Amino acid sequence: MVERSLSYLDNIKLDSLKGFGEKRYSNLKKSNLSSITDLIRFYPRKHIDRSKIKKINQIDQSDIEKEVTMIGTINNVSVFTTKSRLRITTLSIKDSTGLVKAKWFGPQYIESRFKEGEDVALSGKPEIKKTGSIEFKNPTIEKFADIDELSETGSLIPIYPKVDGVSSGVIRKAIKDALSIIDTHKEEFEPGINDMLPYEVVDKNSIFSRTESFKSIHFPKTIEEFQKARERLALDEFIYLRSIFENLKSEFQNKNKGPKYSFENSLIDTFVTDLPFKLTASQTKAYKEILEDLKNDYPMKRLLQGDVGSGKTVVAAISIYAVINSGYQVVLMAPTEVLAEQHLNSLNAFLKNSDVEINFLTSSVKDRSQVMKNISDGKPGLYIGTHALIQDKVFFSNLGFVIIDEQQRFGVDQRKKLISDSEITPDQLVMTATPIPRTTALSIYGDLEISSINELPPGRKPIVSHLFSGLKKDNEKVFEKCSKHLDDNSQIFVVCPYIEESESSDIQAAEKVFLEYSKKFADYKVVLLHGKMSYEEKENIMRSMQDGSIDILVSTVVIEVGIDIPNASLMIIESAERFGLNQLHQLRGRVGRGEKQSECIFHITNKKSLSTISEEGVKRLEAISTLSDGFKLSEIDLEIRGEGKVTGKNQSGRSDLKIADLRFDYGLLIQSKEIYDDINTLNSSNKVFEEAKLLFPNYFQADGTT
Numbered sequence: 001m002v003e004r005s006l007s008y009l010d011n012i013k014l015d016s017l018k019g020f021g022e023k024r025y026s027n028l029k030k031s032n033l034s035s036i037t038d039l040i041r042f043y044p045r046k047h048i049d050r051s052k053i054k055k056i057n058q059i060d061q062s063d064i065e066k067e068v069t070m071i072g073t074i075n076n077v078s079v080f081t082t083k084s085r086l087r088i089t090t091l092s093i094k095d096s097t098g099l100v101k102a103k104w105f106g107p108q109y110i111e112s113r114f115k116e117g118e119d120v121a122l123s124g125k126p127e128i129k130k131t132g133s134i135e136f137k138n139p140t141i142e143k144f145a146d147i148d149e150l151s152e153t154g155s156l157i158p159i160y161p162k163v164d165g166v167s168s169g170v171i172r173k174a175i176k177d178a179l180s181i182i183d184t185h186k187e188e189f190e191p192g193i194n195d196m197l198p199y200e201v202v203d204k205n206s207i208f209s210r211t212e213s214f215k216s217i218h219f220p221k222t223i224e225e226f227q228k229a230r231e232r233l234a235l236d237e238f239i240y241l242r243s244i245f246e247n248l249k250s251e252f253q254n255k256n257k258g259p260k261y262s263f264e265n266s267l268i269d270t271f272v273t274d275l276p277f278k279l280t281a282s283q284t285k286a287y288k289e290i291l292e293d294l295k296n297d298y299p300m301k302r303l304l305q306g307d308v309g310s311g312k313t314v315v316a317a318i319s320i321y322a323v324i325n326s327g328y329q330v331v332l333m334a335p336t337e338v339l340a341e342q343h344l345n346s347l348n349a350f351l352k353n354s355d356v357e358i359n360f361l362t363s364s365v366k367d368r369s370q371v372m373k374n375i376s377d378g379k380p381g382l383y384i385g386t387h388a389l390i391q392d393k394v395f396f397s398n399l400g401f402v403i404i405d406e407q408q409r410f411g412v413d414q415r416k417k418l419i420s421d422s423e424i425t426p427d428q429l430v431m432t433a434t435p436i437p438r439t440t441a442l443s444i445y446g447d448l449e450i451s452s453i454n455e456l457p458p459g460r461k462p463i464v465s466h467l468f469s470g471l472k473k474d475n476e477k478v479f480e481k482c483s484k485h486l487d488d489n490s491q492i493f494v495v496c497p498y499i500e501e502s503e504s505s506d507i508q509a510a511e512k513v514f515l516e517y518s519k520k521f522a523d524y525k526v527v528l529l530h531g532k533m534s535y536e537e538k539e540n541i542m543r544s545m546q547d548g549s550i551d552i553l554v555s556t557v558v559i560e561v562g563i564d565i566p567n568a569s570l571m572i573i574e575s576a577e578r579f580g581l582n583q584l585h586q587l588r589g590r591v592g593r594g595e596k597q598s599e600c601i602f603h604i605t606n607k608k609s610l611s612t613i614s615e616e617g618v619k620r621l622e623a624i625s626t627l628s629d630g631f632k633l634s635e636i637d638l639e640i641r642g643e644g645k646v647t648g649k650n651q652s653g654r655s656d657l658k659i660a661d662l663r664f665d666y667g668l669l670i671q672s673k674e675i676y677d678d679i680n681t682l683n684s685s686n687k688v689f690e691e692a693k694l695l696f697p698n699y700f701q702a703d704g705t706t
């Protein structure tokens with residue numbers, strides 16, 4: 001019996017298929033399709049239901065919310081560009097009973113692929129105009145050399161992503177052939193593809209076998225059959241990733257030695273009891289998890305996630321205290337100077353009764369010689385700073401523990417810089433309030449262990465959110481709110497957006513807003529802060545804000561992370577539709593830190609109403625103004641933006657999820673964990689890992705990191 005594993009099939013190149021000349025093969029290779037394995041994993045975009053194919057004169061009101069398919073000949077092709085530079089391509093298509101129009105909006109270059117006189121299949125939701133004419137917007141379109149070609153497929157016709165230079169008919173036929181190689185009852189072949197999952201597991205979970213899935217993903221008899229196939233193949237993708245992360249993790253743990261610590265638990269207990277407040281249950285759980293992990297022989301790689309204001313810093317302080325007591329250096333790296341300073345202040349407070357020495361290093365610290373000496377001497381202590389800490393000249397000789405705040409701003413490469421060149425690999429803790437989608441995905445899969453703080457310290461008053469348009473009436477309301485808070489002796493933040501194209505234009509925008517507020521509140525101290533100011537200037541302004549001598553601080557997003565000003569009770573975010581969801585949430589978190597009832601206003605750009613901003617913008621603003629939970633918002637952000645890449649690499653080719661979608665397949669993700677544990681017990685995990693290496697090679701690059 002010849003084994004037909006995916007790796008075996010990967011060795012059968014497509015030029016060995018009937019009818020595959022040089023030209024076709026090279027076109028397919030350009031789309032990363034070179035073997036049978038690639039081909040059967042080239043999943044259809046959708047299926048057209050043959051029973052829903054209609055003649056044009058059969059399309060009526062009952063079809064407008066459903067998808068219909070029609071087959072006809074292109075009668076006319078035209079391209080039109082509107083004043084606002086929107087490109088619209090229109091095809092007229094006729095069959096023996098009538099004519100329809102199909103329109104595509106945006107740069108899709110339909111006209112370069114379809115010409116007058118060609119036969120096509122068109123599917124989408126039709127619109128029926130008052131005049132009775134039928135129109136499709138952005139429908140799926142496919143060439144049909146011959147309608148009879150379809151008679152070979154079942155009632156559901158697979159539609160594939162476009163491959164340049166190869167018609168969909170050829171793809172369909174090739175996949176059919178590929179599947180029949182697997183399926184023929186030739187003597188030398190047992191039918192079917194070797195399943196990586198043991199039969200018990202397939203049976204227990206009532207999922208499709210591998211052979212069934214590959215057949216039915218392409219040529220299902222029913223939609224249910226297609227769904228079962230998709231479910232199995234999506235599960236497989238999650239199982240692969242799980243296997244990759246489990247293996248990488250254990251490899252990392254076997255290869256790397258972490259620092260050895262000797263702290264006493266009783267010492268930590270005393271430290272915790274002496275803190276100025278009682279920890280929340282999840283803070284306690286988090287610090288205990290971290291300390292447990294630190295005790296292992298291998299280095300820790302952990303994510304500490306918790307909403308803005310949930311109290312991550314104190315958890316970091318406890319672990320810092322433990323590590324320094326064992327004679328190591330600890331680095332705490334923040335993305336901005338202001339934030340580094342805030343950490344300096346809060347950690348100074350938490351650690352003031354200990355003998356922990358705190359060093360501070362950012363690019364604007366002038367006299368660095370002592371800190372640099374301490375670093376290279378290996379002097380135990382806490383080193384707080386920005387990326388200045390990882391410049392080439394800085395060399396820690398006794399580094400035990402690295403804490404990185406706000407992960408998304410540091411690349412993996414930057415993190416590595418701190419960690420390499422040492423026999424001992426330091427423990428790593430990444431703190432984040434905004435698990436961005438990529439991080440969410442990666443951490444769900446298990447590259448990092450996770451500790452979560454999922455509650456706020458008691459007594460916090462929830463921030464009241466408002467969504468105001470940029471129309472005159474609403475602008476007045478914003479000023480009214482300002483007056484109310486000012487009357488109450490509170491301070492106000494006004495944040496203006498960062499405009500990507502140029503730093504000077506966001507400063508200009510902020511200046512305009514600043515003038516407006518200065519005029520309106522002439523009796524108050526209104527100050528402007530932006531990124532182009534010198535460090536000293538910024539620092540002075542922040543100090544005045546902290547000591548209460550500024551009433552309204554208008555700034556660009558420089559205050560996004562950091563500063564804790566309990567007397568600030570109103571946050572106004574100007575042009576709020578321009579911000580990302582997580583950013584809005586972070587900004588809002590700047591208030592609500594004191595006794596007073598805080599409010600946050602999401603204010604749309606001047607003169608604009610909700611109906612004039614993008615659909616995504618509306619979704620973001622609606623989410624932020626009704627929800628306060630950062631993790632929920634992160635999930636919604638994921639939904640709105642879509643989970644691009646899991647690996648961050650190019651989608652085409654291998655190493656990415658082809659069929660699983662984190663937005664909808666969370667249940668499958670959970671199930672995949674259980675299945676992985678089962679196959680581990682059944683000793684089948686090697687087979688899975690071998691396939692994972694074949695199908696996700698990007699995870700196994702040079703240094704074996706992800």
Ligand code: ADP
Nearest residue numbers: 277278279280307308309310311312313314457
């Ligand atoms: P973040 O998680 O956003 O970094 P911080 O660590 O800055 O939050 O904590 C926010 C504020 O809450 C700080 O002033 C901190 O001292 C305070 N805090 C943290 N934990 C508690 C607690 N358990 N009880 C009361 N206040 C706390």
Ligand code: MG
Nearest residue numbers: 309312313405
């Ligand atoms: Mg923080």
